[in-house]
Amino acid sequence: MTKKIVGLSIGVAIGFIMAWARLSDPAVIRSMLLLREPDVFLLMGSAALVAGVGARLLRAAGARALVTGEAIGWSVERPRASHVAGSVLFGAGWSIAATCPGPIATMTGEGRVAGLVVAAGLMVGVVLKGAAEKRLAARPLPTADAAGQ
């Protein structure tokens, strides 16, 4: 129960910040992507700074995550081609919709139907990627199709 309350409180706080910062307004994201307003960059930068300092302090203090109870710690990844290729697609979608996976929940809560439509698209994309991975895993040789079998 405590976990649920903690989870809900964090969700409420994130939604509040997203709405307050107007990240749920595609016009705000659009003006950020056109480099007209620095506020979203400053918001993301300060969030990353606080998270970076905070996570290190919590790790040093041996703190545990509120929701999962796990010790706070992490490992980092080296860049792979999939990080770049996926991010090209993500950036293209981001530039069209002028919203991203975080703010769509806030948009929907504000009664912006576009949030729901983008969310539906996200589900489709995630499922498609999963299906593509499955197909690739089921196929022993990637050239089997190309060779016409």
Place this chain on the structure above:
Amino acid sequence: MPAAPAAQVALLLFAGTLMGFGARTAGGCTGSHGICGTSLGSPASFAAAATFFGTALLLSRLYTLLPGGKP
């Protein structure tokens, strides 16, 4: 965005699909790679963030050149 509501829905669905497929491929999005991953110093997140910012900034600029795109 086009004026017709049906075209808007189709475009937003397409954009969402791109983001869903892309985020699952890249292992994260603006929040997870862009804020969390970079804050923890993950090189993969810096590569992902640089790529999606670069792509989105460039494309957004290009849209203003389209007929009907507001400069």
